[in-house]
Amino acid sequence: MSADSAETAGPAGFRRSAWWRFPSMWIVASPASEDLFSKIVWLILPLQYYVLSQFPTGLRGEYVAVALVTVVSIASLFAVSLLFALPYYRTSVRGAQTLQDVEERFGSRYALAVRIWAIALIVSWMSVYAVLAVSYAIGGEKGDLFNQLICSFWPMNECYDVGPELRLLTFLGYLAYSLIAVLLVMAIAAMHRKFSGAANDTSPLAEPNPAYVVVTIATLLTLINRSTVTH
Amino acid sequence: MRKAMCFGFFGMFVATAAAYGQSLDDRAICSRLTRGSYQTGLYIVYPSGSPAVYRIKDRAICTDDGSYCGAAINGHNIYMPRSRFFYLPGPKQGGEEGVWHVRTQTKAENLTGADRAYVYRRPIESTRCSKDRPLPFFTEEQSMMPISRYQNHHPAPGDSRPPDPGMSNAFHLQIEERPSSCVKSDDEKVYGNLDKLYNFEGVRAPPSSWAKAVSTAAYAGPVQYAGLSAEFAYQDDDKPLCFGFNAPLPTVSGASPEGDWAPRTTLIVIKRFVRRQVFPDFRQEVVWSR
Numbered sequence: 001m002s003a004d005s006a007e008t009a010g011p012a013g014f015r016r017s018a019w020w021r022f023p024s025m026w027i028v029a030s031p032a033s034e035d036l037f038s039k040i041v042w043l044i045l046p047l048q049y050y051v052l053s054q055f056p057t058g059l060r061g062e063y064v065a066v067a068l069v070t071v072v073s074i075a076s077l078f079a080v081s082l083l084f085a086l087p088y089y090r091t092s093v094r095g096a097q098t099l100q101d102v103e104e105r106f107g108s109r110y111a112l113a114v115r116i117w118a119i120a121l122i123v124s125w126m127s128v129y130a131v132l133a134v135s136y137a138i139g140g141e142k143g144d145l146f147n148q149l150i151c152s153f154w155p156m157n158e159c160y161d162v163g164p165e166l167r168l169l170t171f172l173g174y175l176a177y178s179l180i181a182v183l184l185v186m187a188i189a190a191m192h193r194k195f196s197g198a199a200n201d202t203s204p205l206a207e208p209n210p211a212y213v214v215v216t217i218a219t220l221l222t223l224i225n226r227s228t229v230t231h
Numbered sequence: 232m233r234k235a236m237c238f239g240f241f242g243m244f245v246a247t248a249a250a251y252g253q254s255l256d257d258r259a260i261c262s263r264l265t266r267g268s269y270q271t272g273l274y275i276v277y278p279s280g281s282p283a284v285y286r287i288k289d290r291a292i293c294t295d296d297g298s299y300c301g302a303a304i305n306g307h308n309i310y311m312p313r314s315r316f317f318y319l320p321g322p323k324q325g326g327e328e329g330v331w332h333v334r335t336q337t338k339a340e341n342l343t344g345a346d347r348a349y350v351y352r353r354p355i356e357s358t359r360c361s362k363d364r365p366l367p368f369f370t371e372e373q374s375m376m377p378i379s380r381y382q383n384h385h386p387a388p389g390d391s392r393p394p395d396p397g398m399s400n401a402f403h404l405q406i407e408e409r410p411s412s413c414v415k416s417d418d419e420k421v422y423g424n425l426d427k428l429y430n431f432e433g434v435r436a437p438p439s440s441w442a443k444a445v446s447t448a449a450y451a452g453p454v455q456y457a458g459l460s461a462e463f464a465y466q467d468d469d470k471p472l473c474f475g476f477n478a479p480l481p482t483v484s485g486a487s488p489e490g491d492w493a494p495r496t497t498l499i500v501i502k503r504f505v506r507r508q509v510f511p512d513f514r515q516e517v518v519w520s521r
Contacts (some may be wrong), residue, residue: 021421056393056394230377
């Protein structure tokens with residue numbers, strides 16, 4: 001049975017969110033949760049400042065510069081959402097009546113797809129910086145945990161670089177962090193659904209594949225973090 | 232003793248890691264400079280074939296094979312790209328290791344705006360605090376680092392510093408305070424104000440690109456120096472104390488030591504680490520002649 005096939009529940013034509021998809025709809029399942037997440041997302045500012053100030057030539061003390069980085073990051077994530085939502089033009093939604101209902105409630109399919117992707121990417125972006133912040137906080141003077149782990153097994157000159165470089169090792173490290181962040185969000189959503197007794201949220205469109213979210217976040221993280229370091 | 236009639240070309244040997252942080256060339260030169268009753272202080276040494284050798288021939292001290300010739304620093308010093316400084320400290324007081332920090336700041340006739348610093352410690356195979364493990368070191372590329380990296384690692388009291396395993400392990404080293412007890416040379420609990428101890432005087436790192444983009448701070452003008460360097464020297468044997476360090480290098484992005492730069496003065500500050508204490512050992516502004 002395809003993971004995408006859905007029991008019809010809720011409005012006709014809506015599908016249950018597949019457990020393995022990124023839970024964008026869970027985040028906006030109710031006005032209260034949407035309001036909560038829209039406030040939590042502001043944590044990106046102090047989290048991003050903390051992480052970017054941990055690089056040897058990072059933006060320590062440069063608060064306004066970090067705010068600019070945050071704005072550029074969010075704008076980039078939104079731009080990527082616009083791009084990733086393009087295929088949804090062709091996505092069909094079950095039932096003509098339902099399409100009218102969908103369009104009335106959510107606007108066009110494309111706008112809905114952009115919204116679903118933007119939620120996924122922005123919440124994941126905040127989560128990955130939270131994970132990175134914890135990693136640096138625990139790592140202390142020796143740097144982040146991934147770097148310590150790799151360098152303890154394979155000591156190499158790259159371990160003494162001035163900060164993230166545009167190389168495969170950096171990308172792989174950020175891939176690991178992004179995976180942890182995305183899995184964390186999915187686990188929290190799954191636990192909340194289990195303990196609240198709620199069935200999976202329904203969605204008129206398929207939610208993002210977490211693998212795409214992970215790779216996108218890791219790529220942007222590599223580019224943006226690298227740009228903040230003086231080489 | 233061979234006078235400074237140094238014909239022939241021997242080329243520079245590739246420095247190899249030696250037991251006490253000196254290259255084979257350095258050890259040969261030190262051996263010559265410390266022969267007999269020698270004068271402590273600062274010397275400049277040139278490879279044979281360098282035009283400077285002919286200008287110092289009256290006071291030159293040359294290695295036995297004629298590969299290198301040098302002279303004590305005086306009021307008229309000649310800068311050559313492949314020259315090297317040598318410092319002969321006073322004798323040790325007790326049985327401590329020889330650890331020195333050397334900082335140079337060079338002004339040039341036609342170049343300012345250093346945005347990098349040459350930060351280097353030679354490969355050392357063993358020290359009293361690391362008997363069986365060679366110390367890591369920066370590559371040549373990593374050694375030419377942004378000034379902010381060096382400065383951020385040596386904060387003023389009360390300021391925090393970012394984690395930097397490179398600076399901690401590949402530049403700084405552990406120093407024996409007593410048998411079986413070591414302290415790290417970048418430990419502010421031991422050595423206090425790291426900013427005053429290590430950082431370049433009158434130098435503020437240029438802002439990052441993002442900071443320049445928002446331009447909220449009144450940043451100081453470009454750095455007035457053309458070359459900045461910081462090195463650690465280490466010696467732990469019974470030989471007379473002597474170590475070499477780099478002659479001035481331009482540390483402005485894009486500039487080359489072989490290019491058209493003309494050093495005018497170099498401030499050299501050498502501090503000696505004796506267990507948990509640091510003593511000023513040498514401070515002089517070397518003036519370069521044309």
